[in-house]
Amino acid sequence: YDTRKGTIPNDHGRILNPTTGxxxxxxxxxxxxxxxxxxxxxxxxxxxxxTVALLLEDIPHIRRAGVDAKVEQKLEELLEGAGCKYVSFDEWQSFNALEIERGKSQNRPRVKFIDIEEMRSAAGG
Incomplete structure (x- = not known):
């Protein structure tokens, strides 16, 4: 931890080993x-x-390095197994586009959905 900057040493989000860099x-x-x-x-x-883009880029290398090798399930399977409701990135992109479209008529950057059922209905699901 860098107490002067208040940051964890990193390279665009990848945490750096303080000894080796x-x-x-x-x-x-x-x-x-x-x-x-x-x-x-x-x-x-x-x-x-x-940071997430780098994480996704690193996944094949992380697996080869043996990091989290025991965890073979996909994230979706883990969430579903825990009974979690979630929005996939593709779904989020659809919701994002819909919110931007809703904002155009009001000359706003977007109009956020505030009701989950309305959001899913607008997305056709």
């Missing part, structure tokens, strides 16, 4: 812990997208 397989950071206490929600979202 190399990324630690399977270890990531986002938000203020990644870049320091600055920014707003939009900054955090873009920041998280960058």
């Amino acid at each position: 190399n990324p630690i397989p399977g270890a990531y950071v986002v938000g203020w812990a990644k870049r320091g206490p600055t920014g707003v929600i939009g900054t955090n979202k873009k920041d998280a997208e960058e």
